[in-house]
Amino acid sequence: MVSLKDIASKCNVSVATVSKALNDHSDIGAETKARIRRTARELGYVPNAAAKSMKTNRTHNLGVLFMDDANSGLQHDFFASVLESFKKEVEKEGYDITFISNDRNSPGRTSYLTHARYRRFDGVIIANVHFDDPEVVELVKSDIPVVTIDHIYNDTTTILSDNVDGIKTLVDFVVENGHKDIAYIHGADSSVTRTRLVTFNKQLEEHGITVPDEYIQESPYRDTHGAYEKTLELLDLPNRPTCIFYPDDYAAYGGMRAVMEKGLKVPDDVSVVGFDGIKVARHIRPRLTTYRQDTDGLGTQAAKNLIDLIERPKTTLIKQIVVKGKLLEGDTLKKLN
């Protein structure tokens, strides 16, 4: 590999001069600069990121930490979308991204923080993990700039999907379409789940609608089978709901299956409402009525804020940024009026 030294000797200048020339310092003559740059190109010089980072204490490399319960990793539609946008945005600023390995039982494994330190990441984005995992907490509390997605810590910038707006929008839309008997199969307990559930109840109250206890069920996120079973229960109720909310789009598909197997129709007999806006849902009939999270906004905001935190720590505040999504009308909600 050709290094500064090679260029230096070929140009009869010192290594320092070459470095300065390539970094466009002002104390190198225009002519020398041009000559050095030309030979650098001719020799196919590529700087060495490792060497550079040793001197500058900056790697221009960001760590990515994420993993959900189902261990679906990259296949998690929502997160993959957020990450994709994040990646594009940071690349614009010259950053790369590297995964912080999350295989908890590999032989030589180290903690998340140790891994991040080993690679000297300039910053880290965290999403979709167990946020109360001690290792995650340790990473968050460290001096490494961190941005989290969808979970609030003290002293950490967070990018949040607007769950309040999401549920409000859906509730309003469903009620406007004449529904009064609305059930909610919500996800496993978490701050996001609580926010959604509280908003659900509150917003229905606004409309003067009270929800019977048996209409509120729990089933894990992204679990079609769990949603399927809970839906069967709901359908067996004497006062069957006319509309069912699901924790996410996957679950909604599980629910729709239950409805069909009962010999009922979506949306004629039971209306179905999802949450997320997974891409594939646009391609499948009936199109799911759901709230689409702005994954692009989430990823972009996360990127911008993380880079600000890294490059302009003095003037950057820790903050929480809420990103609104939007209603996606499909064919799974019946107009009752």
Next chain:
Amino acid sequence: MVSLKDIASKCNVSVATVSKALNDHSDIGAETKARIRRTARELGYVPNAAAKSMKTNRTHNLGVLFMDDANSGLQHDFFASVLESFKKEVEKEGYDITFISNDRNSPGRTSYLTHARYRRFDGVIIANVHFDDPEVVELVKSDIPVVTIDHIYNDTTTILSDNVDGIKTLVDFVVENGHKDIAYIHGADSSVTRTRLVTFNKQLEEHGITVPDEYIQESPYRDTHGAYEKTLELLDLPNRPTCIFYPDDYAAYGGMRAVMEKGLKVPDDVSVVGFDGIKVARHIRPRLTTYRQDTDGLGTQAAKNLIDLIERPKTTLIKQIVVKGKLLEGDTLKKLN
């Protein structure tokens, strides 16, 4: 950050001794070793990957290059699955993965190869790109160990999905179920597409079935709308096919939509066959009959072979590895006999 030097001065030994102790060299006394390791732990020492890589010329970091036509990046179900398995496997051996940025029009961008050299990746995995892109070719021809997915170059190890087995399996299954009028909407031209198409024709010939020209149509991969339109054309034929093959599962959903909108039923009037086995398809009714590519096998094989190439170049052959998938029976194929 605490370095070897800090440990050395605290233990009253030289830096070299510390390095050797931590790397378990044989020429350090057992007692000293223990003392050094203890203080390293106490001080919270974390090695510096950059410094290490400067000396060893190994980064234990692998580059990932991929991007499909639709620019869907990480959201590409198939590739995300392969990558996930790849990631898990390489992590076992202590490697990290970093994306080679693929935004072709960002300001300070460099070629794929330059990026890979800049980060000094030990190896690179390539998938889902335009394989005849000069930049990709340049990367492949370089001295960096490379493994490609689903595309054969000379002198490059490739992991291939078994398209021949896939199409054969599907054709056999469909024919066994009594179908004789089988159409194929295939993907855009590529070696994979050609393999599938040739196998399709050949295998039907084996069964004594000839396919009319108008049964063979082309539509881009993962394009539901294109598949939708081509399906409409097929359905309007006087000799309507009883079964339609699609380039992939997404396209199949587009096709199913066309069938339904024509007032026909899947599979009663028209049977539908996909390719890929995307995860979400298992959760949606009717379940798609398709050929599931073994993404886990592909990713794992890619990882193992790339690491072999890196760590044991003398004893590792460039080879092509074919990974079989398997038939996934769903509800979209009608038994005609």
Next chain:
DNA sequence: TCTATTCACTTAAACGTTTGCGTTGGTTTT
């Protein structure tokens, strides 16, 4: 008793950069 050998460590160079400070020689100021 003298010479090899082994053990346990140290020395020092090297990897490829960046950067504060110094050193030139030449050009302006007073």
Next chain:
DNA sequence: AAAACCAACGCAAACGTTTAAGTGAATAGA
């Protein structure tokens, strides 16, 4: 004509490691 300045470059240290070669003392072999 002396003092002051500037433009253009070199010196050398430093970042945190690894490793070949060297050193001194203890042990073993003859």
